[in-house]
Amino acid sequence: MYYTVKVQGHVRVEPKLFSLPVEKAIKASLQEKFEGYISKDLGIVIGVNSVDQVGEGVIISGDGAAYYNSTFSVLSFKPEVGEVVLGKISDITDFGAFMTVGPIDGMIHVSQTMDDFVSFSKSNILTGKETKRNLKVGDICRARIIAVSYKDVSNPKVGLTMRQHRLGALSWIEDDMKKEKKGKKE
Numbered sequence: 504m505y506y507t508v509k510v511q512g513h514v515r516v517e518p519k520l521f522s523l524p525v526e527k528a529i530k531a532s533l534q535e536k537f538e539g540y541i542s543k544d545l546g547i548v549i550g551v552n553s554v555d556q557v558g559e560g561v562i563i564s565g566d567g568a569a570y571y572n573s574t575f576s577v578l579s580f581k582p583e584v585g586e587v588v589l590g591k592i593s594d595i596t597d598f599g600a601f602m603t604v605g606p607i608d609g610m611i612h613v614s615q616t617m618d619d620f621v622s623f624s625k626s627n628i629l630t631g632k633e634t635k636r637n638l639k640v641g642d643i644c645r646a647r648i649i650a651v652s653y654k655d656v657s658n659p660k661v662g663l664t665m666r667q668h669r670l671g672a673l674s675w676i677e678d679d680m681k682k683e684k685k686g687k688k689e
Contacts, residue, residue: 504583505605507552508545511574516560518567526554529573537577543653546581547606580605582651582661587670592642595627602644602663609661611646617675618666642672 520528533551540548558572582588582604590602590609599612613621616638619631629638638644647670650662665671669679 504581504586505549506546506579506581507576508579509555509574509576510545512572513570514573514575516569516571518569521569525557525560525571529557529571529575530554533573533575533577541653541656541659543656545577546579547659549578549580549606552576552578580607582607582609582648582659584648584651586648587645588648588663589643589645592638592640592644595623595629595638595640597623600629600638602646604646604648604661604663607659607661609646609648609663611663611665615649615662615664615666617671636672636675638672642674644672645670645676 514529514532516528516532520531523531530551530553533554537548538550552575554573554575556574560569560571562569588604588609590604592600593603593608594601597613599610600616601608601610613623613629616629617631617634617636619634619636621629621631623629627640630636644665646663646665647667648661649664650660652660654660669676
């Protein structure tokens, strides 16, 4: 889920940015510090939206930089357990698939790809034995987040499943809906 989060703190503005207007210098400092920043509380910071309030600047002797107490907002992506997400399959391995969800890749274990016995081919395709459904790189899929771990904050892990109703490759969902519609007409 994407969020706009208000943050308050002291922002360090290096002397090389003193030629800019204060708000632009603060925003440049914030962008350098926060874009790509990952934390359990904020998630993955995509960018700095705005600088909302700027307090009096203070220069600390021996440092040369100015410090401003500021309030600003950031756009962040914070995956949540139970959330249904749309993404693109970026890689297939013998143990599952990786799906790009926003700025991060989630992992779908082979047992969570479909309700079927799944085999892996050397051409990087997962195939269901009974359903004959294929999952390949580039497929657009809908999945549910079942696990989020920030154990290694620099590399958060997201676990996904596609073994629930209306989840999986969009082509599978479309086929299921056509079959259901056809079954209702008969």
